[in-house]
Amino acid sequence: MSELTPVWILLVALAGSGALGLLHHAIDPRAAGPGEMVLAVRRAFAEPISVPEQRDGVLFHLAPLLLVLGAVGALAFVPWSPSFRGIDLSTGAIAFPAMLAYVTPAIFMAGWGSGRPLAVVGAFRWIALMLAYAMPLAMTLTAVAAPAGSLRVTDIVDVQHAVPAALVQPLAFALWLPAVQAVCFLSPFDVAQASGELRGGVFDEYRGLDRALVDLAQRILILAVSGMTAALFLAGWHGPLLPGALWMAIKTAAVAALLLWSATRLPRMPVDQVVSLAWRLANPLAIVAIAWGGLVTLVFYR
Amino acid sequence: MNAPQTRGVLIVPDEQHWAAWGQDTTSLTPAVSPASTRVLLCPDRVPEGLHRALGRWLGDAPAGLTVHSPTAGATAGPRLRDVVARAARGDVTPAPEEDGHHGHEEEHDDHDMMAIIGDPSADGLVMEDIDLTLGPLGPPLPAGVTAQITLDGDVVAACRVARTLAGVGGDPLTPAARATRNEQARASAATSGPERWGLIATVERERALSHAAWLRALGRLLDHGRLVAAAGAVIRTLHAGTPDGRDAVGCLSRLVAADRPLRRRLAGVGTVSSGDAAAARGPVARACGLNDDVRSGDPAYAHLGFQPVLAHTAGDALARTLVRAGEALQAVVLAAAAASAARAGTVCPPPSAATVEGPRGPLGAGDHAAAATADLAAAAALGAEWSAALATLVSFDLSGWAATA
Numbered sequence: 288m289s290e291l292t293p294v295w296i297l298l299v300a301l302a303g304s305g306a307l308g309l310l311h312h313a314i315d316p317r318a319a320g321p322g323e324m325v326l327a328v329r330r331a332f333a334e335p336i337s338v339p340e341q342r343d344g345v346l347f348h349l350a351p352l353l354l355v356l357g358a359v360g361a362l363a364f365v366p367w368s369p370s371f372r373g374i375d376l377s378t379g380a381i382a383f384p385a386m387l388a389y390v391t392p393a394i395f396m397a398g399w400g401s402g403r404p405l406a407v408v409g410a411f412r413w414i415a416l417m418l419a420y421a422m423p424l425a426m427t428l429t430a431v432a433a434p435a436g437s438l439r440v441t442d443i444v445d446v447q448h449a450v451p452a453a454l455v456q457p458l459a460f461a462l463w464l465p466a467v468q469a470v471c472f473l474s475p476f477d478v479a480q481a482s483g484e485l486r487g488g489v490f491d492e493y494r495g496l497d498r499a500l501v502d503l504a505q506r507i508l509i510l511a512v513s514g515m516t517a518a519l520f521l522a523g524w525h526g527p528l529l530p531g532a533l534w535m536a537i538k539t540a541a542v543a544a545l546l547l548w549s550a551t552r553l554p555r556m557p558v559d560q561v562v563s564l565a566w567r568l569a570n571p572l573a574i575v576a577i578a579w580g581g582l583v584t585l586v587f588y589r
Numbered sequence: 590m591n592a593p594q595t596r597g598v599l600i601v602p603d604e605q606h607w608a609a610w611g612q613d614t615t616s617l618t619p620a621v622s623p624a625s626t627r628v629l630l631c632p633d634r635v636p637e638g639l640h641r642a643l644g645r646w647l648g649d650a651p652a653g654l655t656v657h658s659p660t661a662g663a664t665a666g667p668r669l670r671d672v673v674a675r676a677a678r679g680d681v682t683p684a685p686e687e688d689g690h691h692g693h694e695e696e697h698d699d700h701d702m703m704a705i706i707g708d709p710s711a712d713g714l715v716m717e718d719i720d721l722t723l724g725p726l727g728p729p730l731p732a733g734v735t736a737q738i739t740l741d742g743d744v745v746a747a748c749r750v751a752r753t754l755a756g757v758g759g760d761p762l763t764p765a766a767r768a769t770r771n772e773q774a775r776a777s778a779a780t781s782g783p784e785r786w787g788l789i790a791t792v793e794r795e796r797a798l799s800h801a802a803w804l805r806a807l808g809r810l811l812d813h814g815r816l817v818a819a820a821g822a823v824i825r826t827l828h829a830g831t832p833d834g835r836d837a838v839g840c841l842s843r844l845v846a847a848d849r850p851l852r853r854r855l856a857g858v859g860t861v862s863s864g865d866a867a868a869a870r871g872p873v874a875r876a877c878g879l880n881d882d883v884r885s886g887d888p889a890y891a892h893l894g895f896q897p898v899l900a901h902t903a904g905d906a907l908a909r910t911l912v913r914a915g916e917a918l919q920a921v922v923l924a925a926a927a928a929s930a931a932r933a934g935t936v937c938p939p940p941s942a943a944t945v946e947g948p949r950g951p952l953g954a955g956d957h958a959a960a961a962t963a964d965l966a967a968a969a970a971l972g973a974e975w976s977a978a979l980a981t982l983v984s985f986d987l988s989g990w991a992a993t994a
Contacts, residue, residue, distance in 0.1 A: 404719040404720075404721055404740070405721070407719070408719070408740070408743050408975060411742075411743070412743070474812060475850075477812075481812065482812060483728070483729065483809055483810040483811060483979075484810065484975065484976045484979055485975075551814060552814070552815070553850065554811050554813035554814070554815075554816075554850050554854070555811065555812040555813075556854075557854060557976050557977065558743075558974070558976065559974055560853065
């Protein structure tokens with residue numbers, strides 16, 4: 288089995304984010320369509336890069352790059368098929384959220400670097416949100432890795448050849464989805480850039496190429512978490528009749544559609560409620576999910 | 590300190606005045622004795638160079654000294670409350686921000702997060718203040734309304750709402766409201782006859798339109814796509830002059846009544862008591878259970894079967910939202926009934942009062958009610974988290990102008 292080269296990973300990121308743009312437009316007609324996406328790319332290079340009056344320039348311009356880096360890094364660990372996979376580390380299931388962790392400082396840097404009061408409020412909201420949702424994310428990974436007895440993502444996919452983990456461990460799946468939705472700063476977890484409350488929040492000052500990088504990073508993040516969800520919970524490339532890569536693409540698209548659809552339908556939650564939900568409900572339930580994962584492993588996988 | 594003074598009062602001018610007088614503030618000392626002073630009037634931001642002298646002076650000040658610190662335009666200089674707090678500890682050394690660290694906007698490049706000092710918030714944390722101004726042109730507040738807010742972390746520590754168009758006598762920025770005022774004048778002039786039914790129908794449609802526009806603004810604030818879409822559909826329907834807008838308004842009203850996220854978001858937010866709401870009028874008062882509606886005493890409305898919407902009395906943002914949604918639906922029903930009465934040639938009884946209940950209360954009630962509502966909104970936002978504070982301010986449907994009688 289060959290691993291993807293960095294060039295292939297970048298190609299997957301660009302092609303996947305374009306496809307996600309079309310999917311988003313299909314779900315929400317207000318989102319940019321194909322023509323608007325082309326125009327947006329042209330505009331991104333034509334517009335001058337924003338230089339806010341009060342900002343920390345280094346952090347401000349570094350944030351979108353770090354965001355893209357974290358997103359592409361996370362995408363690199365997604366296995367698309369047995370012969371077309373990302374970096375297949377023996378600790379890939381842990382390396383994936385480790386790459387997602389770069390999103391947290393990147394968005395904080397964006398808010399702090401903007402120098403606007405509301406952007407700073409958004410940045411601190413983001414820290415509070417990620418502190419709350421990082422643990423359910425990591426703990427549910429532990430739960431789904433238990434049956435495989437390995438943290439290698441391909442091993443976790445292979446152990447689901449009979450039954451997807453989402454059916455065996457529905458609680459872990461239910462906890463994983465909102466956590467990854469929060470990482471992708473999609474509604475109802477878009478408390479950091481809340482357009483109504485914070486006038487754009489952490490990303491309000493971004494224009495031109497910086498803004499385009501932020502949008503690109505968000506799409507790559509959605510692609511990465513959707514792909515990893517398909518791999519960890521929906522048996523990845525396993526499926527009848529169709530080629531494995533096609534199954535993986537279908538499942539990834541389905542998860543991405545679910546994330547984007549819920550982002551369109553669900554109004555943003557107040558930051559206190561969304562954080563309280565994580566600490567009071569999601570984290571305790573994640574411990575239950577780990578216990579359930581262990582029990583399932585002992586009974587059915589050993 | 591050669592400051593203007595009166596007996597028992599020390600007045601410290603702000604930075605701009607010292608600069609205009611050409612005074613070097615670093616060499617000044619207060620000329621008035623602390624023992625004979627009862628009141629200190631000093632800008633929120635102590636002028637540069639005065640903090641040491643003022644700190645020493647405060648150290649000798651009597652315990653009963655009253656300190657007033659109006660917010661001036663200056664953003665530089667240490668906060669008065671910090672100077673007072675340090676003086677109480679016998680400390681007149683400059684606080685870290687006196688060396689030029691005034692806040693995030695100016696100096697966060699080399700800012701030391703651990704050096705933030707000041708009074709702890711309600712949650713025990715010491716945070717920097719963030720001063721913000723919303724309006725007068727821009728969401729989420731309506732045109733003409735400004736809110737000066739000081740955030741302690743993300744909690745509102747101070748809030749002042751001002752209506753910049755008060756006294757203008759008409760709203761130059763809101764054609765719909767101006768139309769309502771015109772309708773008021775015409776309806777008041779028409780004491781009876783079938784034409785009054787038509788005017789009542791117009792006023793009621795205007796009310797539904799106003800409430801729908803407000804609900805759309807609320808939806809935009811909360812990023813509630815379905816609410817924005819439903820309210821937008823009502824606005825388009827009513828603007829298009831569709832004879833019966835009950836379907837669209839009913840859909841909006843049902844959405845507001847049944848939407849759980851919206852209820853969770855607004856319940857318990859910006860609660861005011863019925864006693865506090867007495868000075869306010871319209872839906873704000875009715876959401877506190879006060880039966881305050883000019884239409885209740887109007888025989889024409891009685892003929893149409895009008896009953897004020899008093900089903901939601903919690904006095905919070907949710908109650909105000911539900912009252913307006915209910916009144917929007919009721920308004921289109923009344924408009925349809927009035928149109929039917931006009932077509933039937935029913936004689937319309939004259940109004941009992943020469944005023945009309947507008948979307949925000951009686952039109953022609955003067956500036957008092959609008960000012961009271963603005964004060965109420967500012968008080969309700971105090972101590973709230975930022976998003977809750979915004980929802981609170983918006984929920985009062987503030988008006989930047991005042992329709993004088």
